[in-house]
Amino acid sequence: IEVEHIKGGMHKVSYNGLTGYAFSGYLSKIRLPKKERATKDYLADLKKEFPTIRFESKPNDPDFHEGTTDTFTLPASSWHEAYYIVSAIYELPKSLGFPNPSGPEQTVIEDSKKPQKAWDSFLTATRNDNALQKIEYSYRAEGFGYGVTITQLTKNGFTVEYLGFVD
Numbered sequence: 001i002e003v004e005h006i007k008g009g010m011h012k013v014s015y016n017g018l019t020g021y022a023f024s025g026y027l028s029k030i031r032l033p034k035k036e037r038a039t040k041d042y043l044a045d046l047k048k049e050f051p052t053i054r055f056e057s058k059p060n061d062p063d064f065h066e067g068t069t070d071t072f073t074l075p076a077s078s079w080h081e082a083y084y085i086v087s088a089i090y091e092l093p094k095s096l097g098f099p100n101p102s103g104p105e106q107t108v109i110e111d112s113k114k115p116q117k118a119w120d121s122f123l124t125a126t127r128n129d130n131a132l133q134k135i136e137y138s139y140r141a142e143g144f145g146y147g148v149t150i151t152q153l154t155k156n157g158f159t160v161e162y163l164g165f166v167d
Helices: 040-049 080-091
Strands: 010-015 018-023 053-059 066-074 106-110 118-128 131-141 144-154 159-164
Touching: 018 040, 040 053, 040 066, 040 080, 053 118, 080 131, 080 144
Parallel strands: none
Antiparallel strands: 010 018, 053 066, 066 159, 106 118, 118 131, 131 144, 144 159
């Protein structure tokens, strides 16, 4: 089965006494964050299960904009796993979906449900030889904005950078 450019199969799963089937492409060993939970706290909890997680937060260069840049590693095993976890952390628009891993060197996907107050809301997928190299999300509105970049660190790990700023 292929769903949103993700290949997988149906697996029998049990949870809270219920049994059913789930698409394996959406299953992950990494639990999703709870709503309204600070990224630093979520990653600190995950670090207990995945000690390779690293997190750093630093203020932006004052010549750019006031704000912070958070960088962390995520022990995801695939691009789509990393993308959906990062989407949950930063509440990226569901309307964007996971970009096709193959295709031209760069694809820009505009947010079809962009809030009226937003100037920009789009996803950029960068590829090399039909393989994802980087996924970037950008959001900008009056007075603030943020960007999220996902790059593959190793076969079983990704680096995520969140850059938040105010004007």
